[in-house]
Amino acid sequence: MRRGFTLVGTLITIAIIAVLAVFVVRYVSGGGGVDAGGRKVPTPTQRARITAGNEYISQIQQAITMYKIDHDDQLPPTLSDLKPYGVTDQMIVDPNTKAPLSYDPATGIVSQTAGYTSTTTP
Numbered sequence: 818m819r820r821g822f823t824l825v826g827t828l829i830t831i832a833i834i835a836v837l838a839v840f841v842v843r844y845v846s847g848g849g850g851v852d853a854g855g856r857k858v859p860t861p862t863q864r865a866r867i868t869a870g871n872e873y874i875s876q877i878q879q880a881i882t883m884y885k886i887d888h889d890d891q892l893p894p895t896l897s898d899l900k901p902y903g904v905t906d907q908m909i910v911d912p913n914t915k916a917p918l919s920y921d922p923a924t925g926i927v928s929q930t931a932g933y934t935s936t937t938t939p
Contacts, residue, residue: 866912870929873908874918877927880904892925 859867880902884893893899896909896918909918911929919928 863913867929869912870918873912874927874929877904877908877918881925881927892922894922896920896927 877896877899880899881893883902884899885891896904910916911918913929920926
């Protein structure tokens with residue numbers, strides 16, 4: 818009796834590896850695409866930029882709170898007025914679009930301007 822790999826066993830193994838490779842390549846390359854609800858799914862790079870933007874917004878909100886404490890509950894007129902509170906030029910730019918973050922001085926709401934974003938309010 819000969820021992821070794823059969824042609825059928827080898828082909829099944831190759832097919833299984835190919836199917837797994839499709840899923841791995843799609844995951845690693847970002848995939849993107851559309852979810853079950855018809856919404857666009859961001860790639861991992863876009864998700865990282867969104868997360869960075871959300872972190873900046875959180876830090877900006879903390880700076881707004883400190884500004885309000887120092888200025889009798891007045892909101893800053895612009896985000897540039899928060900530089901003494903640690904807000905940098907890089908932080909006030911949306912990492913996805915490279916456009917300035919949206920800021921409403923009447924309400925204190927800061928938000929990203931890109932398509933896959935969340936809004937943070939004070």
